[in-house]
Amino acid sequence: MSIQALREARNAAARDLRNHYDKHKDSWNADHQKVYDELAAKIDGFDGQIAAEERLLSIEASNNERLNRIEERDDVGRTEAGNRAEQESAIMRAWLVGGPQALTNQQRQYLDNRRNEAIRNGTLSTSPNVDGGYLVQQEFARSILEAMKLFGGMRQVATIMATANGASFLQPTTDSSSEEGEIVAENAAATTDTSIAFGSKLIGAYRFSSKLVPISLELLQDSAVDIEGHVRDRLTKRLARITERLFTTGTGVGQPEGIITAAAVGKALAAGGATSFTYDDLVDLEHSVDPAYRARAKYMFNDAVLKVLKRMKDGQNRPLWLPSIAGVAPSTISGYEYQLNQAMAAPAANAKSVAFGDLSTYTIRDVLAVDIYRFADSAFMSKGQIALLGFSRHDGKLMDVGGAVKTLQHSAT
Structure with a gap:
């Protein structure tokens, strides 16, 4: 089956599930749940097949992007x-x-x-x-940065800022969530508001290393191997994994400040919630975020949490998860879109396993250069290897100061 046919079959199953849910949501029962589960399992099967096909198509797409850049670059x-x-x-x-x-x-x-x-x-x-x-x-390094954008969760939701150099700069911040205007009587003077305060956050550029990547001479010399793609993939994953982790949970001391570190706790679970949470806890988390931010809000969690949420029911015993229909509706949890982020914690004592809010208020800064160095000294050549080392520079900060993102934190016991 072609990928287009797979997508159409998957969308048909997703449409059937959503129609089934909308038709019966006001009178949900065990029979309705059984049909839902069967359709959800069918969708999961299609998703696995589509993901495998998309990995192959991404190579062709990358090549086309490279040709487009060269056309534009060299006219x-x-x-x-x-x-x-x-x-x-x-x-x-x-x-x-x-x-x-x-x-x-x-x-x-x-x-x-x-x-x-x-x-x-x-x-x-x-x-x-x-x-x-x-x-x-230039081209090879740019491809690495583009691939990193597709690797993890934070780059899918954050605001990406690209700069030509790594000089630090201050980004202004302010909180206007509680401000409002006034009624002014005829001939009366408007009130002067002296409470408006501006702050700033320093955005720098930490240097990240791929660590040395040994590659055998046999692999390099085998013309049947896409060595460029292999090297790009290895360096991309190494740099992406550490940056995604620190954009998520970095301390902000000698490294980026992660979104989970910076965000306030919106729902702290009581004793007994060390490894689990309920639908009511999600409702509390949602309403800990100001309605002004909820219009653009999304959930973020790892795949283990998604598995739990797919089985969770609301107060009327209806499932929380609804699948996406391409071009029509995204996948949702309780009506909100979500982003998977494997750098987030699984449910555990004191862990913050769920984030909710306007995730685009987190800013990732990329310095548009990736340096790659080749090592062929005796430490590697004696083993029939060379080694590559990649450096890139990034920083990340949650720029909002008004509570746009909140987290759910598990109890200690």
């Missing part, structure tokens, strides 16, 4: 963009396999031309050497 047509993409891939492979000395004079000239263009256009913030890789800082 050339599709055919020439393809030629330049092949040339840049050949240079990248040669550099990975043999280091800078493996590049031909023609390839070095191509790199010099690209660097000079970048300097003229003001897009080269530092002057990389061939050991760091000229193209690594």
Whole structure:
């Protein structure tokens, strides 16, 4: 079955489930729940098949994006963009396999031309050497950043700020959630409000490392292997995992301040809630967030919590989870969209396992450069390996100061 057919079958099942729910929600019973469970299981099966197909399609999409960037960057047509993409891939492979000395004079000239263009256009913030890789800082590095956006939960919901350099700056903050205007009588003066206060939060750029990634010479030399894709995937996952974790739970001391760290507790569970929570607890969490923020609110939790929520019922014994229908409606919990984030805690003593609110008030800052270095010293060559090391710079802060995001915290016992 094609991916389009899978999507259509999945949407049909989701539509049937939602129609079934809407038709019977005011008189829900065990028979209705049985039909719901059967349709939900069918949807889960389709989702697994679709995810596998989408992983394959993402490779083609990445290649198309690269060609689009080269067309725009160099002001050339599709055919020439393809030629330049092949040339840049050949240079990248040669550099990975043999280091800078493996590049031909023609390839070095191509790199010099690209660097000079970048300097003229003001897009080269530092002057990389061939050991760091000229193209690594441009196309290859940009692909890594784009892939990181698809990896975890925070980049799906946060506001992304891209800067050309890593200089720290202050972002102003203020809380207007309790302010209101006034009625002024004829010929009367308007009141002067001196209570408005502005603050600021410092956004920096912490340096993240992929750690050294050893790669065997056999893998590098096997022309059947997509070595660029392999390297990009390895570096992306390493950098994405640590940044996603710290954007979620970072302390803010020598590292980004995570959204869960910065957000206030909206619902603290009483004793006995160390590993579980109820529908009523979710209602309390929702209403701990001001209605002004709830219009854009989403839930965020990890997959273990989603599994619990899919089985949870509301006060009338109806399921909380409804599946998405492409182009029509998103998946929801109690009517709110949700975002999976595997860096969030599972239900446990004192853990904050659920977040709710306007998650876009969290800002992620990316410095648009990823440096990749190649190591071929005796520590690796004696094992028939080279090693790659990637650096990238990021920071993250919850910029809201009015309580846009709240968390559910489990009890100690």
